[in-house]
Amino acid sequence: MNIVVIGAGYVGLVTGTCFAELGNLVTCVDINAKKISQLKKGVLPIYEPGLEPMVNSNLKNGRLNFASSLKEIKTAPHVIFIAVGTPSDKNGDADMQYVLAAAKDIGAFIKDDCIVVDKSTVPVGVADQVKNSIQAELKKRKLKTKFEIVSNPEFLREGAAIEDFMRPDRVIVGCASNKAKMIMLDLYTPIVRNPEKIYFMNVKDAEMTKYVANAMLATKISFMNEMALLCERMGVDVENVRIGIGSDSRIGNSFIYPGCGYGGSCFPKDVKALIKMAEKNNVDPAVLRAVEERNKNQKYVLPQKITKHFGKDLSNKKIGVWGLSFKPGTDDMREASSLVLIEKLIEQGANVQAYDPVAMPVARDLFPENWFKTGKLNFTEHQYDALKEVDALVLVTEWQSFCYPDFSAMKKLMRQHVIFDGRNQYDPKQVKLAEFKYYGIGRE
Ligand SMILES: NC(=O)c1ccc[n+]([C@@H]2O[C@H](COP(=O)([O-])OP(=O)(O)OC[C@H]3O[C@@H](n4cnc5c(N)ncnc54)[C@H](O)[C@@H]3O)[C@@H](O)[C@H]2O)c1
Structure with a gap:
């Protein structure tokens, strides 16, 4: 099948690449021209285990292409996926500007009949807005192209995205016609094998399910x-x-x-x-x-424990932080607990020394530059470097490399032997045996 995926972020890039891997001809479109030019060279904008080799092999065999505009696409797609972001707006509503902009672009692009599949997470009823927006553009072009909106919310987990996409627990499809149902079945049967795992329902039900x-x-x-x-x-x-x-x-x-x-x-x-x-x-x-x-x-529980142990004034304290991303396996820093923790520690006067296996390049842009310049915040090259001369270690993200650390090496590096375990990764007895003061979440 010819597939276009609009949005080459965590969901769009994984979706497009996995469908290409399954033999479809896929073009991923993103308005971020820099991202697209890097992707064309096989350089990924995100860290996702296993994704880079899959992108590169499909780029090489010609099943995966990238474009910064729908106008660059010459072959009519059977299916267009919308996989753009739906962040919160200032009131907490899901901001539909990117979805509706993509819909407008689709209306200005399609000539042949197709189905438009909404993979972005959108509030109930947005499929109708997408439909109206496409229809309005087609009307301007005096075209009677037939299209249908399908809702196919995505459930992949960052860090295990390929596995989740290729072996999903279930696929949710909201659609109205038998034709759309058959196309979605064709697309997903190679992944799901057992068609009973594809749940068909109406569009609003699918939107709400996510x-x-x-x-x-x-x-x-x-x-x-x-x-x-x-x-x-x-x-x-x-x-x-x-x-x-x-x-x-x-x-x-x-x-x-x-x-x-x-x-x-x-x-x-x-x-x-x-x-x-x-x-x-x-x-x-x-x-x-x-x-x-x-x-x-909950994001303030660690700072509160640190304050309780050291007092409010942390101006002569250096704190080591392990883990920045919101969870292991990704460099995604959106709403990460580390952002709140580090800001609070620095506000209370501490110096912070942090390490993350993959998220440091993304995290660097999220903190004020002068924190790095003045040495208030420092990212280290190796995980144990983050412990040099620190008064405590705070574990924020449970990356595997942090789970079984060398406590005796840590003891030599750290000024004071205190561990705040934000993910209950360590056995308190073992940590105490190694002569560390231990604070977990919901346990002593
Ligand atoms: N990230 C996840 O783990 C995950 C999982 C399931 C569902 N979702 C949902 O999937 C959607 C996408 O999430 P994401 O994390 O991939 O977002 P993202 O921010 O990583 O990527 C979105 C991409 O869309 C591009 N874009 C925006 N407007 C565009 C337009 N008009 N045309 C072309 N490209 C455009 C952006 O440049 C960006 O690259 C969201 O609704 C999200 O809630 C995300």
Whole structure:
């Protein structure tokens, strides 16, 4: 099939590359011309395990192409995916400007019948706006091209995106016609194998499914973070509680790990957008508001523990930070807990020395340049360099290389032997045996 993917970010690039890998002819279009010129050379704008070799092999075999405008595409696509960003606007609503701009571009581009598949996460009803926008452009061009809007929300996880795309738990497709259903079946059958894993529903139901899935996962995390605080106050180890409740098949083990708050490009903005949808429809989103509030506060739990240990004035303290990205396996820094932590530490006078296996180039642009110039903030080349002469280590992102560290080497490097474990990665007994003071989340 001829496929166009609009937006070559985390979702668009993975979608386009994986469909090319499966034998389709794919062009990924992005308005960011610099990104496209790099992609044409096989240089990726993001870190995603396994993606770079797949992009390069499909570039070489000619199944994957890149363009900075739809105008560059000469062959009519059967399917056009919209995979542009849908960030929060200043009110917390999902900002539809990129989706609607893409729709306008599609209306100005298509001549032949096709289906337009919305992969971006969009509020219920946006498919109609996309349709109207395309229709308006076709009308200006006096064309009667037939097209249909399909909703096909994406559930991939950054850091495991290829695996998730190629072996999804399920594929959600919202569409109205049998023709669209057959095209989507054709596209996804090689991936899913078992067609029962493709769930067809109407467009609005599919749009809503994505938000409810993310809100449910965010709720599990925030609930568990709240329970962790309570456990800590009552001398209970939340990790034992987690194992205890996770073994209940009605609850399950996923997304119940206490930590220093969720981040990323999806949960924060999607919870916000769902709150807005509820308010507009006169439903009080009490649970969603609590989820958001708990998460906002959770990002301050580590700074609070550090303040409790060292006092408010951190001006003569140097703090080592392991992990910057919002989770392991990605360089995505959107809404990362490390941003809140580092800002707070520097505000309280500390110097910060941080290391992340892949996110440092992205993170560098997110902090004020003078913090680097004045030495307030420093990124190190190796993970153990971040511990030189520090008064404490704060683990923020549980990258594998941080999970089994050499405690005796750490002891020699660090000025004071204190660990704040924001992801409960370490066994407190082992850390204490190594003569470190240990602070976890929901445990001592
Ligand atoms: N990142 C994830 O893990 C993930 C997972 C599931 C769903 N989603 C959803 O997928 C969508 C995309 O997310 P993302 O993380 O890939 O975003 P992203 O910010 O990484 O990428 C979006 C890309 O779209 C491009 N773009 C914007 N307007 C354009 C236009 N008119 N024409 C062409 N390109 C345009 C941008 O330049 C950017 O490269 C969002 O709705 C998001 O909620 C994301």
